[in-house]
Amino acid sequence: MSPLSVTATVEILVLGALGLLWAGLFGYVVVSRAVYDARKRVVDAACRIADRRIAVAGPGAEIEIDRILRRLSVKTLLGAVADKATGTPVARVFSRHLVRRAGTEVGVMLGQRSSTRSRWQRAGALRVAALGRMADAPALLQSAVLSPDEELRAAGVQILGELATPEAQEILIESLRDGTFARSRVAAQLDDRAPLSPEVLRPLLEDRRSIARYWGAKLLAPLAHEPEATDALLVAAADDESNVRAGAADSLGRGHSARGTQVLKALLRDRSAPVRIHAARSLGRRRAAGSAMPLARLLRDSNWSVRRAAKRALEQLGRAAVPAVSPLLDGNDEFARNGAAEVLQNLGVVRDLVDDIADSSDDDGAAATLAAAELTPILNAGGDRFTTSALDHLDDTAGRRARSLVDGDS
Numbered sequence: 001m002s003p004l005s006v007t008a009t010v011e012i013l014v015l016g017a018l019g020l021l022w023a024g025l026f027g028y029v030v031v032s033r034a035v036y037d038a039r040k041r042v043v044d045a046a047c048r049i050a051d052r053r054i055a056v057a058g059p060g061a062e063i064e065i066d067r068i069l070r071r072l073s074v075k076t077l078l079g080a081v082a083d084k085a086t087g088t089p090v091a092r093v094f095s096r097h098l099v100r101r102a103g104t105e106v107g108v109m110l111g112q113r114s115s116t117r118s119r120w121q122r123a124g125a126l127r128v129a130a131l132g133r134m135a136d137a138p139a140l141l142q143s144a145v146l147s148p149d150e151e152l153r154a155a156g157v158q159i160l161g162e163l164a165t166p167e168a169q170e171i172l173i174e175s176l177r178d179g180t181f182a183r184s185r186v187a188a189q190l191d192d193r194a195p196l197s198p199e200v201l202r203p204l205l206e207d208r209r210s211i212a213r214y215w216g217a218k219l220l221a222p223l224a225h226e227p228e229a230t231d232a233l234l235v236a237a238a239d240d241e242s243n244v245r246a247g248a249a250d251s252l253g254r255g256h257s258a259r260g261t262q263v264l265k266a267l268l269r270d271r272s273a274p275v276r277i278h279a280a281r282s283l284g285r286r287r288a289a290g291s292a293m294p295l296a297r298l299l300r301d302s303n304w305s306v307r308r309a310a311k312r313a314l315e316q317l318g319r320a321a322v323p324a325v326s327p328l329l330d331g332n333d334e335f336a337r338n339g340a341a342e343v344l345q346n347l348g349v350v351r352d353l354v355d356d357i358a359d360s361s362d363d364d365g366a367a368a369t370l371a372a373a374e375l376t377p378i379l380n381a382g383g384d385r386f387t388t389s390a391l392d393h394l395d396d397t398a399g400r401r402a403r404s405l406v407d408g409d410s
Contacts, residue, residue: 069097074105081131082124088131088162095132103134110140123155130159138167145175153181161189169196173203177212187215195222198232205232210241217247224255237263242272249275253282261288268294273303280306284313292317292324299328299336311339315346322349329381341382350378350390357401358394368401 069077077098081091098106109125126144129137144156157175160168169190176186190196196219198205204216217236223229233255236248249267252260264286267279280298283291295317298310314321321343328340344350353375360368379387391403 065093066097066100069094070101074098074102078106078109078121078124078128081127082120084158091127092131095128095130098128099132099134106132106134119149119151123152126152126155127159127162130163138171141168142171145171146180150181154185157181157186157189161193164193166200169200173200176215177204177207177209179211183211183215187219190219191222196220198223198228201232205236210239210244213239213241213244214247217244217251221251221254224251224253224260225257227257230255230257230260234259234263237267242270242275245270245272246274246278249278249282253278253285256286261286261291264288265291265294268298273301273306276301276303276306277309280309280313284309284316287317289320292321296321296324296328296340299325299339300331300333304335307335307339311343314343319347319349322347329377337381338383338386341378341386344378345382345386345390350375353378354390354394 077094080086081094081098086094106125106128109121110129126140128134129140134140141156141160144152145160147153147156157172160172172186172190175181176183176190198220201216201219204212204219207213207216213236217233220229220233220236224233230252233248233252236244237252239245239248245267249264252264261283264279264283265288267275268283270276270279276298280295283295292314295310295313298306299314301307301310314325325340325343328336331337341350353371356371357368357375360371379390382390
């Protein structure tokens with residue numbers, strides 16, 4: 001056989017082997033996907049059945065659910081519980097079934113600490129233990145939150161938030177105090193679930209660490225309308241640390257008490273810019289009467305973010321802000337002048353004055369002149385582009401008339 005024939009034969013064999021390999025791989029992918037889809041359909045059907053039977057109480061309902069769920073393997077049910085997309089009510093049904101059916105196996109999974117796969121199983125088993133009310137679930141969750149494994153800590157925090165029991169809240173608050181997991185994520189689990197009280201949050205509010213006191217103040221926001229929570233926030237608003245005062249100022253925006261408004265107005269003069277920013281925003285959210293003047297003064301603040309927050313807050317106050325803003329139109333601070341003009345524009349004052357001029361007749365020159373006198377300092381403070389924008393909606397004739405009056409032409 002010639003060398004050329006040998007080479008051709010080898011190439012054919014290699015191509016054939018590659019073809020078989022590709023076909024095998026393709027077949028594996030197709031079959032795996034088909035098995036996955038079939039399993040998912042079964043799990044989805046079980047979820048729907050469990051969901052329908054959740055409202056049915058009594059031992060008969062549990063027997064019926066067990067009969068249905070026994071058609072699924074423990075591994076499949078565990079995967080469904082571990083899936084964050086499985087809602088709490090259905091996951092609780094699955095978990096109770098697993099505890100009754102395979103409690104020992106679940107306990108073994110909770111003890112696994114090695115591979116990525118066992119970590120996933122352990123997280124799923126942890127949710128089963130919690131929702132299935134295993135006796136040692138609280139201790140297991142507390143251990144998970146302290147675990148060196150970040151994924152397991154995340155699972156523990158999420159499950160504790162899902163439980164929303166006083167015991168679970170206590171563990172989360174302790175984690176928030178000590179910083180064993182990202183504090184913002186722990187706080188989110190506390191904030192989105194069962195309502196908290198100042199008493200429950202007291203360990204945070206009285207902690208020696210300012211970051212803990214900050215989160216205590218932040219978590220009081222949904223209760224800011226209650227007198228006890230307001231009292232706690234007023235204490236936090238006088239804290240020595242600026243981040244705590246800022247958190248209190250932010251949370252006070254959810255309340256409506258006169259005491260809270262007075263403290264927020266005082267915080268507009270705080271030495272910390274973030275505190276002034278949050279105080280301004282909260283006064284705007286409250287639409288607090290009597291806060292226009294101190295807010296207007298912040299349009300001249302040394303911090304640009306404070307100025308922007310004050311501008312937005314003044315706009316939220318509505319037309320009540322006009323008397324406080326108007327004197328700034330003639331000031332020496334260019335940003336304050338621009339900011340005051342923009343507030344008046346966003347409140348509709350500029351549009352009303354422009355339309356008064358445009359709609360006035362030749363016989364009503366006094367009214368047009370008066371409107372132009374009010375409009376001129378606003379346009380001057382806003383600048384050329386501001387003026388163009390303010391007059392842009394007018395037709396040519398009305399635009400020329402308005403410009404003539406504003407420029408003082410006869």
